[in-house]
Amino acid sequence: MSYFYGRLFAARPRLRALFPPAMGGQHDRFFHALGRIVWSQDNPEELARHLEGLGRGHRKYGVLREHYPAVEDALIATLRAFAADVWTAGAEAACRAAYRSAAEAMAGAAERDAADAPPWWVAEVVRHDRRAFDLAVITLRPERPLPFTPGQHVSVQSARWPRVWRTYSIANAPRRDGTVSLHVRALPAGWVSGALVRHTGPGDSVLLGPPEGTMTLDPDSGRPLLLVGGGTGLAPMKALAEQAATSAPDRDVLLVVAARTEDDLYDLPELRMLEYAHPRLHVVPVVSRDPAPGTVGGRVPEVLPRLLDDLDGASGHEAYVAGPAPLVRGTVSALQRLGVPLESVHHDLLTAGD
Structure with a gap:
């Protein structure tokens, strides 16, 4: 990547101005994007959705169609240098054709999006609720309507760090006043997360990129919902729970909140209020260390069989999982062992943070 x-x-020296000051994270994201493009070659529909999302998202960086040829030349030169022992004219032609197809999908989506959506939204901080020394729930009011679907995420840029964007899940279903809430944990050396938690308050402004993500509810499914959220991965699960509770009040929803300790259940009072207002929603806190009364002791993959036995098994559920990667992987594996088909298990490992 270097x-x-x-x-x-x-x-193209002028392109450097489109990128953040520190490039380490950018290296990782670009390498991940290339890997996903290669990995998705056998699933054209998924690849097309991914590329179109990338193209729309790149608008906030100022990327234009005219920039893609320079990226192509640099990428081919890199592949030629690092795959010299297997590089051929045929390989180069194939790579250029693949790149140009991907670039066309991205540039076309960006140009279509530009017809009716801005590259970013300016949003005012209307509430900054510090739930822990390293965690805040931030409520934002975009200057214009921000259309999104519960389960999606937005990228955020703080005025403190221009051109540095980080992704956070929206923690609510659409509201009449247009506000959105984000759950942000300040990570060690996290540029954006630290700025949002420690150096942001009501009246400040941030930039929001277009909503992205496909971890959304299937409007045609009425199956019971199992939602599992750990850490700030609770945010999209809370949004899905709100949506299901209001749009399908007869649908059973089990929201499992994973935490290490009782103190990490930072949003439990609000979840209890949501549960009280919707009788078919059941909130279960699962605490792995020193569980308190009213919580379930253990780790989510271990306690799922017991929780789902009380609901006549797991196989009939539609499951959504978000949080730290080990939690997501462990929960997905546990659900498969319990008979939940893989196509009924939804997760998004593009989780929030720096």
């Missing part, structure tokens, strides 16, 4: 960006900026 070689790639060195080639790109040597050929």
Whole structure:
């Protein structure tokens, strides 16, 4: 990745202004994006959705169609250098064709999106609720309507760090006043998360990128819902619970909140209020260390069989999981062992944070 960006900026120095000051995270994201594109070659529909989302998301960086050829040249030069022992004219032609197809999908989606949506939204902080020394629930009011579906996430740029964007899940279903809430944990050396938790308050402004993500409810499914959220992965699960409770009040919803200790259940009072207002919603806190009365002791993959036995088994559920990667992987594996079909298990490992 260092070689790639060195080639790109040597050929087009002005492109450097589109990128953040520190490039380490950018290296990781670009490498991940390339890997996902290659991995999705056997699923054209998923690949098309992914590329179109990337193209729309790149609008906030100022990326234009005219920039794609320079990226192509730098990428081919990098592949040629690092795969020299297997590189052929045929391989280069195939890689260029694949890149141009992907670039066209991205640029086309960006241009279509530009017809009716801005590249970003300016949003005012209307509430900053510090729930822990390293965690805040931040409520924002975008300057214009921000259309989103519960389960999606937005990228955020703080005025403290221009051109540095980080992704956070929206923690609510659409509201009449148009506000959105984010659950933000300040990570060690986290540029954006630290700025949002420690150096942001009511009246400040941030930029929001377009909502993205496909971990949304199937409007045609009425199956019982199992929602599992750990850490700030609770945010999209809370949004899905709100949506289900209001749009399908007869649908059974089990919301499992995973935490290490009782103190980590930072949003439990609000969840209890939501549960009280919707009788078919059941909130279960699962605490792995020193469980208190009213919580279930253990780890989510271990306690799921017991929780789901009380609901006549797991196989009939539609499951959604968000949180730290080990929690997501462990929960998905446990659900498969319990007979939940893989196509009924939804997760998004593009979780919030720096």
